[in-house]
Amino acid sequence: MCVKGMITDIQHASIHDGPGIRTTVFLKGCPLHCVWCHNPECIAFEPQLLWYPEKCIGCGKCEEGCFSGAKVICGKEMTVEEVFEEIMLDKPYYTGNGGVTVSGGEPLAQPEFTLALLKKCRENHIHTAIETCLYIYHEEIFKHCDLIMADLKIWDEEKHKQYTGVSNKSIIENFKKLDKLNIPFIMRTPVIEGITDVEVKEISRFAKTLKNIQKYELLPYHPLGITKARALGIQQERFKEITNMEALKRYADL
Amino acid sequence: MLTYEERLKQLRKTKIEHTLKKREQQGYMDIDDFGTVPLPDDYEVQPWYNSPNGSFYGFDGMSENFCRVIKAHPPYVDPLEMLCGRWRDMLVNYRGDKHYAPKWQEKNKHIRKLTEEEKNDVGSKRWDEARFPYDHLKPYQEKYNITSGIDGDAHMACDYSIGLRLGFGGLLEKIRKYREINKDKKDFYDAEEKCLLAIVDFVQRHIDKIKELLREETRPEIKANLEKMLEVNQNIKWNPPKTFHEACQWVAYFNCASRIYTRDGAGFQLDVLLYDYYENDVKNGILDDETAKFLIANLLLIDPHYYQVSGVDENDNDLTNHLSYLILEAAHSLNIAVNLTVRVHKNCDQAFLRKAVEYLFTDRNGWPRFCNDEALTKGYMRNGYDKKTARQRIAVGCNWMAVPGRECPMNDTVKINIAKVFEVAMQEMDKKDNPSTEKLFQLFEKHLKKAVEITAAGVNLHLDHQWEVTPELIMNLMMHNTIEKGLDITQCAELFTVGVDGAGLAIAADSFAALEQRIEREKRITWEEIDKHLENNFEGVEGERVRQMMLSSERYCQGNSLGDKWARRINELFCKLIVEQEMPKGRKLIPGWFSWSRTIEYGSKVGATPNGRKKGEPISHGANPYPGFRKDGAVTAMSTGIAAIQCGYGNPAPLQLEFDPKISAEEGGIERVLNLIKTHFELGGTLININVLDEKKLMEAHKNPDLYPDLVVRVTGFTAYFATLSPEFRQLVIDRFVRGF
Numbered sequence: 001m002c003v004k005g006m007i008t009d010i011q012h013a014s015i016h017d018g019p020g021i022r023t024t025v026f027l028k029g030c031p032l033h034c035v036w037c038h039n040p041e042c043i044a045f046e047p048q049l050l051w052y053p054e055k056c057i058g059c060g061k062c063e064e065g066c067f068s069g070a071k072v073i074c075g076k077e078m079t080v081e082e083v084f085e086e087i088m089l090d091k092p093y094y095t096g097n098g099g100v101t102v103s104g105g106e107p108l109a110q111p112e113f114t115l116a117l118l119k120k121c122r123e124n125h126i127h128t129a130i131e132t133c134l135y136i137y138h139e140e141i142f143k144h145c146d147l148i149m150a151d152l153k154i155w156d157e158e159k160h161k162q163y164t165g166v167s168n169k170s171i172i173e174n175f176k177k178l179d180k181l182n183i184p185f186i187m188r189t190p191v192i193e194g195i196t197d198v199e200v201k202e203i204s205r206f207a208k209t210l211k212n213i214q215k216y217e218l219l220p221y222h223p224l225g226i227t228k229a230r231a232l233g234i235q236q237e238r239f240k241e242i243t244n245m246e247a248l249k250r251y252a253d254l
Numbered sequence: 255m256l257t258y259e260e261r262l263k264q265l266r267k268t269k270i271e272h273t274l275k276k277r278e279q280q281g282y283m284d285i286d287d288f289g290t291v292p293l294p295d296d297y298e299v300q301p302w303y304n305s306p307n308g309s310f311y312g313f314d315g316m317s318e319n320f321c322r323v324i325k326a327h328p329p330y331v332d333p334l335e336m337l338c339g340r341w342r343d344m345l346v347n348y349r350g351d352k353h354y355a356p357k358w359q360e361k362n363k364h365i366r367k368l369t370e371e372e373k374n375d376v377g378s379k380r381w382d383e384a385r386f387p388y389d390h391l392k393p394y395q396e397k398y399n400i401t402s403g404i405d406g407d408a409h410m411a412c413d414y415s416i417g418l419r420l421g422f423g424g425l426l427e428k429i430r431k432y433r434e435i436n437k438d439k440k441d442f443y444d445a446e447e448k449c450l451l452a453i454v455d456f457v458q459r460h461i462d463k464i465k466e467l468l469r470e471e472t473r474p475e476i477k478a479n480l481e482k483m484l485e486v487n488q489n490i491k492w493n494p495p496k497t498f499h500e501a502c503q504w505v506a507y508f509n510c511a512s513r514i515y516t517r518d519g520a521g522f523q524l525d526v527l528l529y530d531y532y533e534n535d536v537k538n539g540i541l542d543d544e545t546a547k548f549l550i551a552n553l554l555l556i557d558p559h560y561y562q563v564s565g566v567d568e569n570d571n572d573l574t575n576h577l578s579y580l581i582l583e584a585a586h587s588l589n590i591a592v593n594l595t596v597r598v599h600k601n602c603d604q605a606f607l608r609k610a611v612e613y614l615f616t617d618r619n620g621w622p623r624f625c626n627d628e629a630l631t632k633g634y635m636r637n638g639y640d641k642k643t644a645r646q647r648i649a650v651g652c653n654w655m656a657v658p659g660r661e662c663p664m665n666d667t668v669k670i671n672i673a674k675v676f677e678v679a680m681q682e683m684d685k686k687d688n689p690s691t692e693k694l695f696q697l698f699e700k701h702l703k704k705a706v707e708i709t710a711a712g713v714n715l716h717l718d719h720q721w722e723v724t725p726e727l728i729m730n731l732m733m734h735n736t737i738e739k740g741l742d743i744t745q746c747a748e749l750f751t752v753g754v755d756g757a758g759l760a761i762a763a764d765s766f767a768a769l770e771q772r773i774e775r776e777k778r779i780t781w782e783e784i785d786k787h788l789e790n791n792f793e794g795v796e797g798e799r800v801r802q803m804m805l806s807s808e809r810y811c812q813g814n815s816l817g818d819k820w821a822r823r824i825n826e827l828f829c830k831l832i833v834e835q836e837m838p839k840g841r842k843l844i845p846g847w848f849s850w851s852r853t854i855e856y857g858s859k860v861g862a863t864p865n866g867r868k869k870g871e872p873i874s875h876g877a878n879p880y881p882g883f884r885k886d887g888a889v890t891a892m893s894t895g896i897a898a899i900q901c902g903y904g905n906p907a908p909l910q911l912e913f914d915p916k917i918s919a920e921e922g923g924i925e926r927v928l929n930l931i932k933t934h935f936e937l938g939g940t941l942i943n944i945n946v947l948d949e950k951k952l953m954e955a956h957k958n959p960d961l962y963p964d965l966v967v968r969v970t971g972f973t974a975y976f977a978t979l980s981p982e983f984r985q986l987v988i989d990r991f992v993r994g995f
Contacts (some may be wrong), residue, residue, distance in 0.1 A: 020922075
């Protein structure tokens with residue numbers, strides 16, 4: 001049976017999604033909807049239309065296909081084999097600790113596909129990683145990962161609900177469960193001034209109680225999501241880029 | 255007491271002043287910096303024109319004018335340096351040459367006349383057409399936009415060990431000795447002698463200048479430096495260099511002379527050839543590493559010649575030595591435009607390779623670059639030469655290799671604009687009679703074959719007569735067989751592997767791919783419609799829609815795309831036609847894809863192309879994809895794509911890469927770039943010209959180049975100061991820039 005996934009994009013030669021030179025597979029759909037999300041096109045599970053009016057040349061032939069980049073369909077159903085074929089294009093560059101990262105969206109929200117893809121990579125001796133919000137727990141998937149990068153964005157539950165749309169209770173529980181699997185993981189917090197920066201201290205305290213955590217990483221905010229959100233017809237707020245990152249990083253040292 | 259570091263800081267400052275002054279004197283220069291210094295205000299040369307067409311040629315014309323130009327060069331002695339000598343002007347300028355023409359030339363009526371009379375691209379009277387006409391080739395050269403190599407010079411490499419062993423005095427003796435033996439070659443020897451004496455006079459004038467400075471110098475430290483300089487100069491005026499300092503100074507003088515003659519920039523294996531001097535001096539206690547580094551930095555400051563470092567010998571033994579490291583450190587301490595190529599082989603010191611990559615990050619000035627020993631050596635051996643010879647063929651040119659002293663490759667002077675050949679084929683195909691990409695490819699093959707034949711005819715004409723037009727009087731001094739036989743190197747080289755360079759691969763490949771995809775597979779458009787849009791240069795909204803459609807087809811370097819498929823097919827055809835071309839007198843043509851600064855000029859000759867490129871826009875650069883080929887993953891996709899279209903006969907198809915890795919050296923940037931280099935080479939790549947740049951700085955410098963007069967970019971094989979490039983050329987670099995990894 002061909003397992004299919006809903007894919008937003010496959011990014012080659014990525015260096016910010018794990019060690020070495022990697023191919024990152026972005027899945028579509030996420031149970032969270034963080035107000036600062038830098039991949040807002042990955043939140044909905046179904047394909048969407050991104051509309052960039054500034055690129056439109058006014059040919060009036062939208063229905064025959066748009067080539068100017070004004071109308072972009074985001075989300076494509078692909079089989080594990082199709083995705084894997086793309087992954088293999090960069091196989092020679094995965095030497096050392098490079099490899100594949102399944103990201104999103106939320107890879108655990110398409111568990112069947114993610115698992116099948118990770119298995120396929122493992123069979124071919126490719127280093128595997130996922131980037132997840134850990135809202136969902138899936139032990140078998142975790143066991144097929146060489147590295148897990150999991151976010152804990154806000155410690156305060158109410159605030160978590162306010163900014164991500166869901167409670168963080170299960171996320172925190174899932175961290176504790178994950179810690180027992182003896183799989184190395186990295187905990188991460190996107191730093192949004194005035195919102196998550198004040199949470200770093202608490203999260204860091206929790207991080208220190210975990211034994212398989214490799215490091216606690218702070219991710220700087222970048223406003224890349226705004227243009228994409230606009231193309232989806234959504235107004236995304238622009239947050240300030242953090243200025244005292246270095247000071248915060250001291251808290252994050254485990 | 256000034257430290258070496260303080261001295262270098264001051265020298266860098268002087269370099270920036272020179273760069274800005276040169277831009278004022280010469281205008282934008284889309285070429286190598288060459289290490290020249292500005293011309294003095296009273297500088298003037300009265301050339302001797304010995305041809306009825308107003309130009310000068312031959313042994314007498316070249317030697318006399320060399321003497322006049324070098325004589326007009328004032329000595330250059332900076333008491334902060336340890337070496338002296340600089341060059342400022344070259345002979346080719348006096349034959350009228352648009353390609354290199356500095357702005358000041360416009361004031362010279364005679365040169366202006368020479369340039370205006372000539373209708374060819376370079377507007378040059380470098381070739382004596384009255385005696386050696388090629389009118390029969392011209393219509394085809396124009397038709398296929400061929401750079402014929404006729405009128406070229408240099409583009410080979412000297413064997414510096416000859417000069418270092420003999421010194422100027424020994425070279426003179428050698429000339430005189432063989433003049434007695436080969437009495438019928440008197441003109442040749444007289445010309446060689448005349449040039450050599452002019453070089454020695456150049457040295458003497460530096461000696462005089464140093465003495466003059468010494469008379470007025472009161473600061474003990476500077477005085478001591480000048481005294482040392484004087485001693486070195488006096489020693490090497492006739493004698494071969496004995497110390498590291500003397501060897502560096504001797505090389506600097508030879509380079510100045512060779513540049514003045516034909517702007518020859520080929521260097522040598524720097525770490526190997528100078529090692530014995532270094533080792534000896536250290537053993538004798540007269541040299542320490544800091545001084546050696548300063549001397550190397552000084553040599554690199556005088557001229558960004560193309561030097562190779564590291565690599566392996568004929569038995570695969572590592573050549574990396576302590577001096578190799580000092581050379582990197584010296585270049586780092588200077589951090590200006592330098593052209594160092596690190597030869598990569600699995601047996602080489604890996605720590606050295608890492609160190610080299612580190613400097614890409616820390617200095618961000620486009621150095622060093624990297625060449626792949628295995629692919630180059632194996633490739634050259636396919637021409638029928640042994641491993642020893644192939645290994646000696648080192649990276650000493652902007653994008654090319656040569657066997658020092660033994661080869662006459664004309665590399666980088668012979669090119670075919672493949673985009674133009676494609677256009678000819680496209681125009682010839684009858685769009686009403688069952689057109690197809692297969693038919694188009696057959697036509698393309700027919701025309702490419704003709705273009706190669708015309709190219710070969712040009713090469714042969716050139717090689718038959720270069721000695722009568724532009725004999726290589728300076729390079730001959732350090733070539734094998736030349737002085738011994740009384741022959742110009744273009745007549746007596748042991749190896750005549752002549753490089754023919756293809757330009758515009760991506761344009762042709764993407765065009766074939768777009769036609770196959772949009773017409774044949776998807777049936778979105780017809781051949782006749784495409785023809786109409788090409789003719790109208792994609793005008794109007796409908797034209798723009800079609801252009802966008804063609805542009806967004808599967809392109810070369812996207813990875814297993816139609817464009818990649820066509821690029822491989824075109825490359826195979828190109829290589830086959832080149833290597834199968836029959837050549838006389840032991841000559842062989844070998845293929846490569848490393849065309850550089852002519853992408854703008856070549857583009858101006860080609861109308862709109864089916865890949866969505868508009869009329870007159872630049873063609874693609876060397877083996878690189880057409881800009882915008884992929885929105886992500888550009889780095890690995892390019893590396894894989896380019897590795898797949900290597901010609902495989904010893905000439906490269908470089909991976910030309912400018913990018914901001916968005917990751918610091920410490921965050922794993924070095925490992926990733928190292929990984930990229932190694933993987934590209936494992937896949938068969940030959941040469942990597944790499945610019946690790948700061949995107950923000952580059953964009954700011956593009957808007958206002960004067961903000962960063964010291965920003966250097968590796969334009970291709972050569973590096974240049976970004977501020978001296980023309981806006982169009984800067985745009986090319988910007989267009990090539992790829993984001994992130």
